[in-house]
Amino acid sequence: xxxxxxxxxxxxxxxxxxxxxxxxxxxxxxxxxxxxxxxxxxxxxxxxxxxxxxxxxxxxxxxxxxxxxxxxxxxxxxxxxxxxxxxxxxxxxxxxxxxxxxxxxxxxxxxxxxxxxxxxxxxxxxxxxxxxxxxxxxxxxxxxxxxxxxxxxxxxxxxx
Amino acid sequence: xxxxxxxxxxxxxxxxxxxxxxxxxxxxxxxxxxxxxxxxxxxxxxxxxxxxxxxxxxxxxxxxxxxxxxxxxxxxxxxxxxxxxxxxxxxxxxxxxxxxxxxxxxxxxxxxxxxxxxxxxxxxxxxxxxxxxxxxxxxxxxxxxxxxxxxxxxxxxxxx
Numbered sequence: 001x002x003x004x005x006x007x008x009x010x011x012x013x014x015x016x017x018x019x020x021x022x023x024x025x026x027x028x029x030x031x032x033x034x035x036x037x038x039x040x041x042x043x044x045x046x047x048x049x050x051x052x053x054x055x056x057x058x059x060x061x062x063x064x065x066x067x068x069x070x071x072x073x074x075x076x077x078x079x080x081x082x083x084x085x086x087x088x089x090x091x092x093x094x095x096x097x098x099x100x101x102x103x104x105x106x107x108x109x110x111x112x113x114x115x116x117x118x119x120x121x122x123x124x125x126x127x128x129x130x131x132x133x134x135x136x137x138x139x140x141x142x143x144x145x146x147x148x149x150x151x152x153x154x155x156x157x158x159x160x
Numbered sequence: 161x162x163x164x165x166x167x168x169x170x171x172x173x174x175x176x177x178x179x180x181x182x183x184x185x186x187x188x189x190x191x192x193x194x195x196x197x198x199x200x201x202x203x204x205x206x207x208x209x210x211x212x213x214x215x216x217x218x219x220x221x222x223x224x225x226x227x228x229x230x231x232x233x234x235x236x237x238x239x240x241x242x243x244x245x246x247x248x249x250x251x252x253x254x255x256x257x258x259x260x261x262x263x264x265x266x267x268x269x270x271x272x273x274x275x276x277x278x279x280x281x282x283x284x285x286x287x288x289x290x291x292x293x294x295x296x297x298x299x300x301x302x303x304x305x306x307x308x309x310x311x312x313x314x315x316x317x318x319x320x
Binding site: 002004006013014018039040115134137147154157 | 162163164166167169170171173174177178198199200202275279294295297299300303304306307308310311312313314315317318
């Protein structure tokens, strides 16, 4: 196995650890609990679940993999703060299903990427910027998204 | 730049992003606030700061870089839960200083590691395990420690 492939394996493993932690968390947390604020005045579990689905989904277009599944989530779950109930968020049953769909779709896409593609530039980066800093590749975005999941998992843990 | 070096740059960049976020957080958070629980009944900022110093410090021995600086923190900040005041934790002034020392020391050590060393096995791994899974290298531990910082930064953010 060469260094590129080892690196991709490491990054995928780190990603899958966070996804598994989120899955375990969702399994043992009922809807009533998930709808609560993780701390007084902070985001609800509902919002953070939608937020993670939306943010992870952006990798589909950023990596040029195809059409995004959840771009309609951006307005509610990325651009807007938590509306905290009394709003038109999808139900938690539906968000739980979307979380699964999102991970299945991302897994499928990720498995199609070659090592060179993982190390290649993403769509929002100019050729000039890329020439200056080849470490800003798809894998680097992927590692940031992994850390982003971890950040919010630290908050969701308070619902336990 | 080859794939190994690009990867190490990416991982160091991801690490430095979390360290910078922690530095900014510490700069704008006074001791009174930092001593509070991040959410009702949860860890204090004091404990989480000590915990991050201790956990990051474990890389020094795990990577065979030298003597740890903060192994005396393990009992209070890794093995024990938060004692929440009325205890013998170091002062926040001292913990803030230790956080800086920890990062300076880790930076120095990291800069001595060659690409092959980053991709080499860490000290707590047997040769057999290593042969089976070369993705479990120093860099992989380093990426997990990066995600770990992000996890607790998500919680510390509630003190703002």
